[in-house]
Amino acid sequence: MTRRLSLSILALTAMTTLAGVAHATSTLDTVKQRGVLQCGVETSLPGFGIPDDKGNWTGLDVDTCRAVATAVFGDPTKVKFVPLTPKDRFTALQSGEIDMLSRDTTWTQSRQSAQGLLFTGVNYYDGQGFMVRKSLGITSALKLNGASICVQQGSTSEQNLADYFQTHHMTFKPVNFDNADAIIKAYDSGRCDALTTDASGLASERLKLGNPADHIILPEIISKEPLGPSVRKGDDQWFDIVQWSLFAMIDAEELGVTQANVDTMMKSTNPAIKRLLGVQGDYGKTMGLTNDWAYNIIKKVGNYGEVFERNVGEGSPLKLKRGLNQLWNKGGIMYAPPLD
Amino acid sequence: MRGFAAQSLLVLALGLVVASATLEAHEKMLARHMPLGFGFWHQTAGFDIEQALIPFAASSSTYGTAFLVGLLNTLLVAALGIALATILGFVIGIARLSRNFVVARLSAAYVEMFRNIPLLLQLLFWYNAILRPLPAPRQSLHLPLGAVLNNRGLMLPGPHVAPGAWPVALALVLGLVLGLGLLGAARRAKRLTGVSSGLGWWGLALAIALPTGAFMVFGPPLHFTMPQLQGFNYVHGVSLYPELIALLLGLSLYTAAFIAEIVRAGIQSVAKGQREAAAALGLSPALILRLIVVPQALRVIIPPLTNQYLNLTKNSTLAVAIGYPDLAQVFMGTVLNQTGAAVQIVFITMGVYLAISLFTALAMNLWNQRAALHER
Amino acid sequence: MNAEASSYVVRDMAPARLPPVTAFGPWRWLKQNLLQDATSITLTIGGLGFIALLVPSLWRFLVSDAVWHGGPSACASAKGACWVFIAQKLPFLTYGAYPEAQRWRVDVVVGSGFALIIWLASPRLPRRNLAAALFFVVFPVVALILLHGAPALGLETIDTSLWGGIFVTLLLGLAGIVFALPLGTALALGRRSNLPLIRLTATIFIETVRGVPFITVLFLANFMLPLFVPAAWEPDRLLRPMIGTALFGAAYMAEVVRGGLQALPRGQIEAARALGLSSWSALRRVVLPQALTIVIPGIVNSFIGLFKDTTLVSIVGIFDFLGAAEAARADPKWQGPSIATTGYVFAALFYFCCCYAMSRWSHGLERRLQHGPEA
Numbered sequence A: 001m002t003r004r005l006s007l008s009i010l011a012l013t014a015m016t017t018l019a020g021v022a023h024a025t026s027t028l029d030t031v032k033q034r035g036v037l038q039c040g041v042e043t044s045l046p047g048f049g050i051p052d053d054k055g056n057w058t059g060l061d062v063d064t065c066r067a068v069a070t071a072v073f074g075d076p077t078k079v080k081f082v083p084l085t086p087k088d089r090f091t092a093l094q095s096g097e098i099d100m101l102s103r104d105t106t107w108t109q110s111r112q113s114a115q116g117l118l119f120t121g122v123n124y125y126d127g128q129g130f131m132v133r134k135s136l137g138i139t140s141a142l143k144l145n146g147a148s149i150c151v152q153q154g155s156t157s158e159q160n161l162a163d164y165f166q167t168h169h170m171t172f173k174p175v176n177f178d179n180a181d182a183i184i185k186a187y188d189s190g191r192c193d194a195l196t197t198d199a200s201g202l203a204s205e206r207l208k209l210g211n212p213a214d215h216i217i218l219p220e221i222i223s224k225e226p227l228g229p230s231v232r233k234g235d236d237q238w239f240d241i242v243q244w245s246l247f248a249m250i251d252a253e254e255l256g257v258t259q260a261n262v263d264t265m266m267k268s269t270n271p272a273i274k275r276l277l278g279v280q281g282d283y284g285k286t287m288g289l290t291n292d293w294a295y296n297i298i299k300k301v302g303n304y305g306e307v308f309e310r311n312v313g314e315g316s317p318l319k320l321k322r323g324l325n326q327l328w329n330k331g332g333i334m335y336a337p338p339l340d
Numbered sequence B: 001m002r003g004f005a006a007q008s009l010l011v012l013a014l015g016l017v018v019a020s021a022t023l024e025a026h027e028k029m030l031a032r033h034m035p036l037g038f039g040f041w042h043q044t045a046g047f048d049i050e051q052a053l054i055p056f057a058a059s060s061s062t063y064g065t066a067f068l069v070g071l072l073n074t075l076l077v078a079a080l081g082i083a084l085a086t087i088l089g090f091v092i093g094i095a096r097l098s099r100n101f102v103v104a105r106l107s108a109a110y111v112e113m114f115r116n117i118p119l120l121l122q123l124l125f126w127y128n129a130i131l132r133p134l135p136a137p138r139q140s141l142h143l144p145l146g147a148v149l150n151n152r153g154l155m156l157p158g159p160h161v162a163p164g165a166w167p168v169a170l171a172l173v174l175g176l177v178l179g180l181g182l183l184g185a186a187r188r189a190k191r192l193t194g195v196s197s198g199l200g201w202w203g204l205a206l207a208i209a210l211p212t213g214a215f216m217v218f219g220p221p222l223h224f225t226m227p228q229l230q231g232f233n234y235v236h237g238v239s240l241y242p243e244l245i246a247l248l249l250g251l252s253l254y255t256a257a258f259i260a261e262i263v264r265a266g267i268q269s270v271a272k273g274q275r276e277a278a279a280a281l282g283l284s285p286a287l288i289l290r291l292i293v294v295p296q297a298l299r300v301i302i303p304p305l306t307n308q309y310l311n312l313t314k315n316s317t318l319a320v321a322i323g324y325p326d327l328a329q330v331f332m333g334t335v336l337n338q339t340g341a342a343v344q345i346v347f348i349t350m351g352v353y354l355a356i357s358l359f360t361a362l363a364m365n366l367w368n369q370r371a372a373l374h375e376r
Numbered sequence C: 001m002n003a004e005a006s007s008y009v010v011r012d013m014a015p016a017r018l019p020p021v022t023a024f025g026p027w028r029w030l031k032q033n034l035l036q037d038a039t040s041i042t043l044t045i046g047g048l049g050f051i052a053l054l055v056p057s058l059w060r061f062l063v064s065d066a067v068w069h070g071g072p073s074a075c076a077s078a079k080g081a082c083w084v085f086i087a088q089k090l091p092f093l094t095y096g097a098y099p100e101a102q103r104w105r106v107d108v109v110v111g112s113g114f115a116l117i118i119w120l121a122s123p124r125l126p127r128r129n130l131a132a133a134l135f136f137v138v139f140p141v142v143a144l145i146l147l148h149g150a151p152a153l154g155l156e157t158i159d160t161s162l163w164g165g166i167f168v169t170l171l172l173g174l175a176g177i178v179f180a181l182p183l184g185t186a187l188a189l190g191r192r193s194n195l196p197l198i199r200l201t202a203t204i205f206i207e208t209v210r211g212v213p214f215i216t217v218l219f220l221a222n223f224m225l226p227l228f229v230p231a232a233w234e235p236d237r238l239l240r241p242m243i244g245t246a247l248f249g250a251a252y253m254a255e256v257v258r259g260g261l262q263a264l265p266r267g268q269i270e271a272a273r274a275l276g277l278s279s280w281s282a283l284r285r286v287v288l289p290q291a292l293t294i295v296i297p298g299i300v301n302s303f304i305g306l307f308k309d310t311t312l313v314s315i316v317g318i319f320d321f322l323g324a325a326e327a328a329r330a331d332p333k334w335q336g337p338s339i340a341t342t343g344y345v346f347a348a349l350f351y352f353c354c355c356y357a358m359s360r361w362s363h364g365l366e367r368r369l370q371h372g373p374e375a
Helices: A002-021 A027-034 A060-073 A086-095 A109-113 A156-167 A180-188 A199-206 A236-255 A271-276 A293-300 A304-311 B002-031 B063-096 B101-115 B119-131 B165-193 B199-218 B242-269 B272-280 B285-322 B327-339 B342-371 C025-033 C038-064 C083-095 C100-121 C128-148 C166-191 C196-211 C214-228 C239-263 C266-274 C279-294 C296-316 C321-329 C339-370
Strands: A037-041 A079-083 A117-119 A124-126 A128-133 A148-152 A173-177 A194-198 A215-217 A225-227 A230-232 B148-150 B153-161 B222-225 B228-230 B233-235 B237-240
Touching: A027 A037, A027 A060, A027 A236, A037 A060, A037 A086, A060 A079, A060 A236, A060 A293, A060 A304, A086 A117, A086 A230, A086 B327, A086 B342, A086 C214, A109 A117, A124 A199, A128 A156, A128 A199, A148 A156, A148 A180, A156 A173, A156 A194, A173 A180, A180 A194, A180 A199, A180 C321, A194 A199, A199 A215, A230 A236, A236 A271, A236 A293, A236 A304, B002 C196, B002 C214, B063 B101, B063 B242, B063 B285, B063 B327, B101 B242, B101 C038, B101 C339, B119 B242, B119 B285, B119 C296, B119 C321, B119 C339, B153 B242, B165 B199, B233 B237, B242 B285, B272 B285, B285 B327, B285 B342, B285 C214, B285 C296, B327 B342, B327 C214, B342 C196, B342 C214, C083 C100, C083 C166, C083 C321, C083 C339, C100 C128, C100 C166, C128 C166, C166 C196, C166 C239, C166 C279, C166 C296, C166 C321, C196 C239, C214 C239, C214 C296, C239 C279, C239 C296, C266 C279, C279 C296, C296 C321, C296 C339, C321 C339
Parallel strands: A037 A079, A148 A173, A148 A194
Antiparallel strands: A117 A230, A124 A225, A128 A194, A128 A215, B148 B153, B153 B222, B153 B237, B228 B233
């Protein structure tokens, strides 16, 4: 008995020692070795990240993951979606559970400076709003003094809500849950007078209500919420890849390169398009990718405008206006540095 | 000697595993700029908690206070749940042994039903089943004594201590102390002489008369403010939120099923001969229960009962599923998310529950040593 | 009789009672079981009243007011259960997003797992050693290959993120038995070892795991594990809650097995050693077979607890049966007042049937064990 025990312990020790030898590798190598990108997404938010019964994911944030997977593998299907609640998402990213987070997460100073996250950009400019029942007869958030308000746990909404009510000398009773479905169900059942989250989230959650027309979104936007993908600190190459995958989609829209015309655009004489599509220069290689990385993204996922329309715009049940998310030269603030 | 080798190898291996995991985590935390240490404890929290037993404000309270709020909420739901589950469990456990067919069957059905369905499912069910049918605040159900029930919870009149409270409280304490003292003296006298002295009755009279007298003289020690509808919600009362009610209901109904089984087994463990012998000695049925059955049954009941209490406390972490702000929900949820100090927070949370468990286990062992049969 | 007791004892003889009234047939049963005295009669009436209140409303919700045909619109204002919803969502509730064409693989694994358990669990069937070997060694490997896929064998790889529903619940349960029992036994032996450090290690492990809430263990396993192990070592996301469940179950199992070891008379092992068996064979051939048999009811009970606890994985983002039911409930297409309750009732029925069956089986076994082994 003792001998067997000693043997097994020896084996264990050997394995541990071996483990100590293995050194930390770059995220790109880890992803390539694994053969699949692990991307943290929403659990179920129509338009941003939601699976159907067959496990097919759709959404703006989901397509951002696909863009990165395409940049790395040339294949948008090489991604594994890890659904995360807001309170679990940073732990999952920090620990290495996921390679990137693309889950309508607000870019804030403390998340970047104190929590070890790096935001690579913004894929949706948003702000926090309130939804109430029409029957309450309220038209302004300033009338919500003393109300019970449903809010998602571990989100910026939780803090903004406290700030807003404090600034306006009002009180409220928070009712918080860790997932969006529990919140919408609680609101629907009358547990709260109002529901608060990002305006896009409100539009999306409203679709889950029995009768969406019975509910209105109040005009006040109480915060700015730049939502975008993020990565862990300490791996600049990986940061570049995630950042420029999004920028390439935005630049493509600006340059008029679409999923449909990308092949003809390969013959374009416009130097900016030539650089984007890898016809000229080594822009992919400098990030450890192939030079057709952006071509693949546009061909297989689409440019930013197409992804927006398909998931949250007029072509979707959400029917959100482009608004702030229109390109900078068309009245919005969506702006990507040049691929140069 | 071989034993020595195996042991040192085991310790070495475990030490290596723990050390390499710690190093690995430390290295990664450094490389990823994750917060180290416990600096977050004194930072301002910036979020609100619906149910706080101590003053808590988003603008001024710290994460440390948020931890305390969560801990107190956990202890509150555990204490209430334990009390409810014990009462219900004893009633049902005894009812299962009833000679009445209907009562025994109903109790058996209760036990089988509640212990064979996962607690999480029961909690979700209660939460959704309680919330849905209850009316909105404006259509509240008005219960006796000024209590109000709606989908924001159960609002009770709030007690406030009146200025003349301390003489009444003093009289209450004095009455209790004197009463218990007299009762003890009466018992001793009876044990020694076998004759009832009547001192005990005097004690009881004193325990009642003193506070009543003080109440007459100084007026009521508490006054109550009635819950009132103001804007969206009721204010001025004590509110039991639906999350608390659902969690309490789920935890106590579930645990009661297990306690009922423990009580039944405990009572059944007392040999029939014991009762018969006591009856043959001429003890009345009430005395048989008090002096023969209960003390022996308790020896069997209490260890597993303590386990159930611990289970209930640990199970209260399922509060996250229905939004009750317990330690796990507040601290391992919002605080962890805002500070990013995942490792510290998860280990503190685990440590709290572990400490509760170990402390109870220690107390249990001491009790067991005292209560165990001392064979000579 | 000493003075102390004298005060408790009646001094006069009790008056003789009348002979018991004899009654026969159903009347006697009624009198003895329902109508002994005033209290009993009150309780009977109260109990029957309770049943009279409960049963009709349950019947209305589950059957007469329930929606049995139609689509989502039929449930929009249903007063009773919306069974159409369950019928429509049943494939998702059973298999999660596992591809339809490959679902036979799930059926095969779950079916063979149950067949093996029944073989193991029925004392009348022959060659149970073989069943044990198949179940604890061969089955996990085959199940893994079949479910996850092996391109070399022509089985397409199905990523675990697509696994879900009842299938994952059963899988977690099976993993619970397959790993928790052997591991728990090892821990129990460790805790009773006469080597102090091994005893200490086992004790610390058991008490720590039993002292913390399961959900904290799952959180650690599902969101933080990669922090503590090198990148190359990360187990699959579904494997982790399985390991967590198994370790958690093992600690509880260890205490049950320890009870069995303690119940075994010392003479057994002494006799075995006196016959010349090594300590290892004495353990394997004499101690464990007896100790484990004594505690089978305890093992089943702690397994029932484990099975119920698997629902907690839904909180850390695994689509087990309860997770799938919650996801199905959120479908905006199905909006009715009774959708949530229907989902819960269905899940409750499923868990109740599984757990109740196991507890009945263990009761039967307990009774047989008390009557001694069959010849």
